[in-house]
Amino acid sequence: MIRALITGGCGFAGHHLVNHILANTDWEVVILDKLTYASSGFDRLRDINVFDDKRIKIFTIDLNHKIDDSLISELGNIDYIVHMAADTHVDNSIRNAEPFVISNVVGTMRILELARKLQPKKMLYFSTDEVFGDAPNGEAFKEWDRYNSKNPYAAAKAGGEELCLAYANTYKVPVLISHTMNIFGERQHYEKFIPMIIRKVLKDEVVTIHSDLTRTISGSRFYIHARNVSNAVMFLLDKGEIRDKYNVVGEKEVSNLEMAQFIAQIIGKELKYKMVDFHSSRPGHDLRYALNGDKMKSMGWNIPISFEDSLIKTVNWTLENKKWINL
Numbered sequence: 001m002i003r004a005l006i007t008g009g010c011g012f013a014g015h016h017l018v019n020h021i022l023a024n025t026d027w028e029v030v031i032l033d034k035l036t037y038a039s040s041g042f043d044r045l046r047d048i049n050v051f052d053d054k055r056i057k058i059f060t061i062d063l064n065h066k067i068d069d070s071l072i073s074e075l076g077n078i079d080y081i082v083h084m085a086a087d088t089h090v091d092n093s094i095r096n097a098e099p100f101v102i103s104n105v106v107g108t109m110r111i112l113e114l115a116r117k118l119q120p121k122k123m124l125y126f127s128t129d130e131v132f133g134d135a136p137n138g139e140a141f142k143e144w145d146r147y148n149s150k151n152p153y154a155a156a157k158a159g160g161e162e163l164c165l166a167y168a169n170t171y172k173v174p175v176l177i178s179h180t181m182n183i184f185g186e187r188q189h190y191e192k193f194i195p196m197i198i199r200k201v202l203k204d205e206v207v208t209i210h211s212d213l214t215r216t217i218s219g220s221r222f223y224i225h226a227r228n229v230s231n232a233v234m235f236l237l238d239k240g241e242i243r244d245k246y247n248v249v250g251e252k253e254v255s256n257l258e259m260a261q262f263i264a265q266i267i268g269k270e271l272k273y274k275m276v277d278f279h280s281s282r283p284g285h286d287l288r289y290a291l292n293g294d295k296m297k298s299m300g301w302n303i304p305i306s307f308e309d310s311l312i313k314t315v316n317w318t319l320e321n322k323k324w325i326n327l
Helices: 012-024 045-046 068-076 092-096 098-119 152-171 193-202 226-239 258-269 294-298 309-321
Strands: 003-007 028-033 056-060 078-081 122-128 173-179 207-211 247-248 273-277
Touching: 003 012, 012 028, 012 226, 028 173, 045 056, 056 068, 068 098, 068 294, 078 098, 078 226, 092 098, 092 152, 098 122, 098 152, 122 226, 122 273, 152 173, 173 226, 193 258, 193 309, 207 258, 226 247, 247 294, 258 309
Parallel strands: 003 028, 003 078, 028 056, 078 122, 122 173, 173 247, 207 273
Antiparallel strands: none
């Protein structure tokens, strides 16, 4: 029986991966999670009905601290580790960088040390497009391009990546790295952009759109649904090479204003919005992120579900499950 350990498995992206594995394989899953506010406790796991599944084991652990040998013995044999646990909120990292450095750098070291003892076949470090910084128009960063982190969150994730490469080189930990762009989907925390838009449109409130200095051009992203990301993770556990990096990219670029307009259209209500320049007061915000996805395509990976279909399904699901946007 193949066994996968997922850190942050109670979180947004993590619980989608748990759900994907249970639905598409016969694997056993071990979850390590700190249960912060972002994980919403066990609510996501309850919502996908995993607690009666004998293939699931869950351990509550703070990766800021050393992992005890007694817990390691409880984990048993592990074939794959997917390290998704992280502090991810850019605004919060700008207000206070320390928790992000501890969680994303020190916490990653804890999992790398765990991997040294468990000796899995592969460990995937789940990183972000933000390590590359703002992408000029018309450009998209490749996996090994130079990093240019613009905020403490991005820098902490880049630090975690470098630790992974160092452990792969020094201790032969079988690490590979993914860079994933802005993820959306069901059960995302309501402070994030897409659920925030849904909430504000429903309440007839003004949506703030991140824009350039002129307040005429909105920021843009290559949004991708968590189901597609989970599919990519499984693909990389199978075909990814040790000590290599891979970009997981949405199929098309969408501006934040276009995203908000599309969501309002799905809901059937008017979008009230204002363009806001974050850069003057909050220089840690990047206007545009873009990754080159050619490497994954050349390996045979394609996005299973289109952006439009994914977004329509997500919005409609959220309208039927308003508790997830605090309504």
